[in-house]
Amino acid sequence: MAAGSGGGPADRGEIRRHPLRNLWRLRRYLRPHAVEFGWLMLAGLAATGAGIAVPLVAQRVVDGPVARRDLTGLFLLAGLALLLGLAEALLIFIRRWVQSSSSVAMEAAIRTDVYAHLQGLSASFHDRWPSGQLLSRITSDLSVLRRFLSFGLFFLVLNLVTYLVVVVLLIRLHPALGMLVAASAVPLFLIARRFGRHYHVASRRMQDQQGDVATLVEETAQGLRTMKAYGRGPQLAARFAASTEALHDTGIGKGRLLARTSALLDLVPNLTLGTVLVAGAAAVAGGRLTIGQLVAFVSLQLMLIWPVQSLGWIIANGQEAATAADRIQEVLDTRPAIADRPVAIALVRSTVRGRLRFEGVGFRYPGSAVPVLRGLDLTVEPGETVAVVGATGSGKSTLLSLVPRLHDVSAGRITLDGHDLRALRLASLRGLVGVAFEEPTLFSMSVWENLTLGRPDAGEDEVRAALALAQAEFAYDLPWGLRTRLGEQGLSLSGGQRQRLALARAVLIRPAVLVLDDPLSALDVHTEALVESALKRVLRNTTALLVVHRPSTIALADRVALLEHGRITAVGTHTELLAGVPTYRGLLSAEPAAASIAGTPTSTDPTPGGSPLVLS
């Protein structure tokens, strides 16, 4: 079972979970519908009872009115049989009508819970789980469960009861023949058990492969431009074809398994029926059985054909549902690695000064042997802006992600006004920390909803001010202004437009600490200069940690911290570092344009709007 949000999806080769137990654990979703389900069962049993009564009436007809040529009695009994048939049809209709609504409600309840749970899982969980695997769990696995809850489970109980009742009636009608029918349950049980074992392995494989296919589709949809630009369509198509072929083969294997088993399951009751007919005819000839009893016996026995024939389908459905429950519980059983402590506190925004301190911070990604950060110390004073500079891959983004606790430190601690971040309520912390990443995520909702994600109560004036600050007033010119719905991931906007909206979203929460991961990288030089001058005003009163790649953005910072080998190796003003730290100078001079941006290699005044600087 996955534990801790570092665990990845199931290991394909290994069926190591407890599908039936996990299916049983989902019974809590059945509980609110227990009364409904009880009525369903009752209607189903009543319908079956009506069905079973028909052969018994037929026996009376044959042995009574037919034998005695009594027309009135015949009509009475025929009328009764007709009524029973009508009652059966009506009860089946009622059952089906109610059945679908409760199973759909159960499916919706599980889906809501899985989605809410996914929200609470940490970034490292989502780093490890392919999104297609999550998607297939929340869509196709839940549909499988719904089918089981609405049909499989119901027929399992109903068919079992029908089987038992009919066998008891058969034994009462003719003990020897009845016992013969009862004995046929032994081969049926053996066939069903063998089928269940094999089908479980196949259905787990197939449901995992469905997840793989969903992941591929999702990746392709997201990376469509890159794929087209590199002309990788045919290779990706081949990869996709291989994946769908594997899925196809598993599907065929499952189908064949079901076909073989269905044939065997069909054979057993038919062989029993043939034996009963021969033995029954002999018994009638010998006077030990009436014709009416034989008719009733055979009619009742025919009622067992469907429960037995459907056994394969019910087991298949049950196995798929158990596998689906297993896959869903894998997600639900993953505990959020980052959660509120029992005694977590909430800070009031107006009392927060914003002193951010990293004390001996170490960090290692789950599953990685090499730490990204080790023994890192840094203090950002209230209202101060510190730019983090370092080579590509040195851990700048990782460092920033620790502030809103997207990841937790592996060693040391980070404090805000002296409070360990882990002692704060997550909601409180995230309400105090505004974040904007280099590749901002916008959701397929309106611009307004995207902007007010962290401040649903924000007023129009505040949104206007945030948009002005981020130079994002273009949003008012969209076809429906701020009510314009953005395409998936905001892809209908340019990179620069997305960055500006993300920046407006970050400043709108009036953060005590602003964390900006190269948020201006996609802006043209002119817009960047405008955003920077506006940002300067915000940064004056806000503690901020910036990752910057452009020297012009470094000018926003009061101090610069150099990140090397997982530690901060130098802190000072840009001028001080340029003058006294060769590595820093080296990083800047690695880009030929740097000299012209910074004036001279020892320049103290990087010009806003300079060329991009590659810090590696």
Ligand SMILES: Nc1ncnc2c1ncn2[C@@H]1O[C@H](COP(=O)(O)OP(=O)(O)OP(=O)(O)O)[C@@H](O)[C@H]1O
């Ligand atoms: N989710 C992750 N799981 C495992 N390792 C990761 C993950 N994200 C980043 N890393 C590793 O951590 C290291 C630091 O990455 P990070 O993105 O923090 O660097 P960076 O300094 O921000 O780089 P850049 O300037 O290129 O954005 C890299 O070696 C990277 O491979």
